[in-house]
Amino acid sequence: MRQTTGTGVAAAGNRYFRLGACAVVALVLAVGSCLAAAVSAPAAEEPTLEGQVVGGGLVANGKYRFMASLQNERAGTSPREDHFCGATLVSRQHVMTAAHCARAIKNGTFPLRQVRVTVGRTVLNSRQGVIRRVTGPRAIRIHPRYTGRNAAFDVAVIRLNKPVKAKPIQLDRSGSNAFKSPGRRVLVAGWGLRQEPGVFGGSTVDRMREARPPIVSDRKCRRSYASLGEPSLRVFPRLMVCAGREKVDTCQGDSGGPLFVPVRGGYRQIGVTSFGNGCGRAGYPGVYTELSAPSINKFVRQASGAS
Numbered sequence: 246m247r248q249t250t251g252t253g254v255a256a257a258g259n260r261y262f263r264l265g266a267c268a269v270v271a272l273v274l275a276v277g278s279c280l281a282a283a284v285s286a287p288a289a290e291e292p293t294l295e296g297q298v299v300g301g302g303l304v305a306n307g308k309y310r311f312m313a314s315l316q317n318e319r320a321g322t323s324p325r326e327d328h329f330c331g332a333t334l335v336s337r338q339h340v341m342t343a344a345h346c347a348r349a350i351k352n353g354t355f356p357l358r359q360v361r362v363t364v365g366r367t368v369l370n371s372r373q374g375v376i377r378r379v380t381g382p383r384a385i386r387i388h389p390r391y392t393g394r395n396a397a398f399d400v401a402v403i404r405l406n407k408p409v410k411a412k413p414i415q416l417d418r419s420g421s422n423a424f425k426s427p428g429r430r431v432l433v434a435g436w437g438l439r440q441e442p443g444v445f446g447g448s449t450v451d452r453m454r455e456a457r458p459p460i461v462s463d464r465k466c467r468r469s470y471a472s473l474g475e476p477s478l479r480v481f482p483r484l485m486v487c488a489g490r491e492k493v494d495t496c497q498g499d500s501g502g503p504l505f506v507p508v509r510g511g512y513r514q515i516g517v518t519s520f521g522n523g524c525g526r527a528g529y530p531g532v533y534t535e536l537s538a539p540s541i542n543k544f545v546r547q548a549s550g551a552s
């Protein structure tokens with residue numbers, strides 16, 4: 246497990262720690278060590294970070310009904326505390342998330358029987374939307390080329406036990422370059438941290454937030470991450486799209502959620518929240534799995550039956 250400068254994957258119990266060993270992108274195996282670190286962390290006052298997504302605003306009830314929250318039922322004492330990753334409804338019976346989130350279920354970090362998926366819920370500690378379950382390991386399909394050594398192909402599709410009566414988000418088209426010109430502002434949404442976790446981590450709160458980070462060019466993004474010299478944080482421009490600027494970003498707990506744009510008749514998803522270097526740091530935009538990449542688009546459509 247490599248140490249990095251504070252990327253981070255979801256930790257159970259909805260506390261997101263940035264202590265060395267848990268700061269490994271896309272390697273949810275690290276969650277175990279995060280928890281160990283969490284347990285041994287001083288029990289002093291933990292500054293609580295209120296809110297979600299860096300530099301955004303609150304989402305009104307019922308907006309973005311395609312949003313889903315992946316939760317580990319026994320992690321905390323409420324759905325808010327149980328949340329570990331975002332996801333989106335891509336067909337009536339499938340949600341799409343990051344592979345590093347799905348792998349945490351497959352490897353038992355979040356036991357399958359304890360996994361709850363809410364769809365159409367804006368406030369986690371509410372009864373909005375519906376709750377779904379995941380019937381077995383075969384209902385979780387991780388992109389076959391995802392290894393976890395880096396974030397390439399960080400995408401997965403999960404089949405729900407029953408369909409949901411809500412409109413799925415549209416998937417970006419294979420090979421499309423629309424919506425991705427540098428500087429263009431796009432949307433992100435989720436229940437992740439509102440600022441980079443400190444030594445004591447941070448905890449998420451209840452209501453979904455959204456922000457409008459600008460697209461960053463492949464070149465600029467690849468270069469800034471390359472300068473870190475950390476193989477697990479490598480940017481693969483053909484498989485990833487970057488967006489963000491100082492103080493406008495996603496953060497831990499937002500993984501698996503969408504990078505998306507409004508289109509006629511709804512929204513189109515162009516990316517899946519994957520990783521970053523800290524959150525909202527100047528020069529380090531968030532990195533998203535690019536849904537227009539043919540190898541990714543094809544996988545998602547086949548796994549979900551999305552049109």
Ligand code: ARG
Nearest residue numbers: 254255497498499500521531
């Ligand atoms: N890997 C994180 C998660 O599991 C998402 C991090 C996104 N970070 C960023 N700076 N955009 O929730």
